[in-house]
Amino acid sequence: GESVGLHLPTLSVQEGDNSIINCAYSNSASDYFIWYKQESGKGPQFIIDIRSNMDKRQGQRVTVLLNKTVKHLSLQIAATQPGDSAVYFCAESSMEYGNKLVFGAGTILRVKS
Amino acid sequence: KAGVTQTPRYLIKTRGQQVTLSCSPISGHRSVSWYQQTPGQGLQFLFEYFSETQRNKGNFPGRFSGRQFSNSRSEMNVSTLELGDSALYLCASSVQSGANVLTFGAGSRLTVL
Numbered sequence: 001g002e003s004v005g006l007h008l009p010t011l012s013v014q015e016g017d018n019s020i021i022n023c024a025y026s027n028s029a030s031d032y033f034i035w036y037k038q039e040s041g042k043g044p045q046f047i048i049d050i051r052s053n054m055d056k057r058q059g060q061r062v063t064v065l066l067n068k069t070v071k072h073l074s075l076q077i078a079a080t081q082p083g084d085s086a087v088y089f090c091a092e093s094s095m096e097y098g099n100k101l102v103f104g105a106g107t108i109l110r111v112k113s
Numbered sequence: 114k115a116g117v118t119q120t121p122r123y124l125i126k127t128r129g130q131q132v133t134l135s136c137s138p139i140s141g142h143r144s145v146s147w148y149q150q151t152p153g154q155g156l157q158f159l160f161e162y163f164s165e166t167q168r169n170k171g172n173f174p175g176r177f178s179g180r181q182f183s184n185s186r187s188e189m190n191v192s193t194l195e196l197g198d199s200a201l202y203l204c205a206s207s208v209q210s211g212a213n214v215l216t217f218g219a220g221s222r223l224t225v226l
Contacts, residue, residue: 032212043117043203043217044156089156093212098169100146101215103156 008087010108019077021107023090028071030092034101035064035075039086047075047088077109085111115139117218119204125224131192134221138185138206144168145187146215147179150201159202162187163210191223199225 031052036044091101118137147159158171162181179189205215
């Protein structure tokens, strides 16, 4: 079946440290990837995306790395803040999936002050 | 600019009943997608509508249906509710159909008793 990512692991980091959230995707034909953040009681919020013709993309305090060889995606958050505490989802898209987003299970990020 | 609005935010139904959820996309967005979110299955794609046409459909039974109106607002309906339908139903809109950033609403929390 369609599946992306891990089964809700938890990452705990100290405020100010860098965070790295990993995601393994299953479809080698996927050509679009995206990260979302979901806080309690809210819908997922877009963080950053990347297309398969790139291997790195940077945003404000965030960087997404794509390794197509091993089908791995990561989200790096610099100088993690308490407000970064949330569940983070990666998602992939491909023509095989009808270009819809297929989400991973998510990773819980806890920031300790 | 208003975000994606979903109503109702919370509702409780009993088994066998039906429910209709509403979604108003961001102004100018013509694509609306629906996702079901549960702790066990994560975010699962239900369907996508673009210009009043269903463009894509996930692996859900026929009890789940949707539609889109000429003003891009969308509704989804679940008939003959089952306990397992308890979930957060998320609507997301985008300018166009296909692989691109989806903007999510806060969701409709459905509890089936």
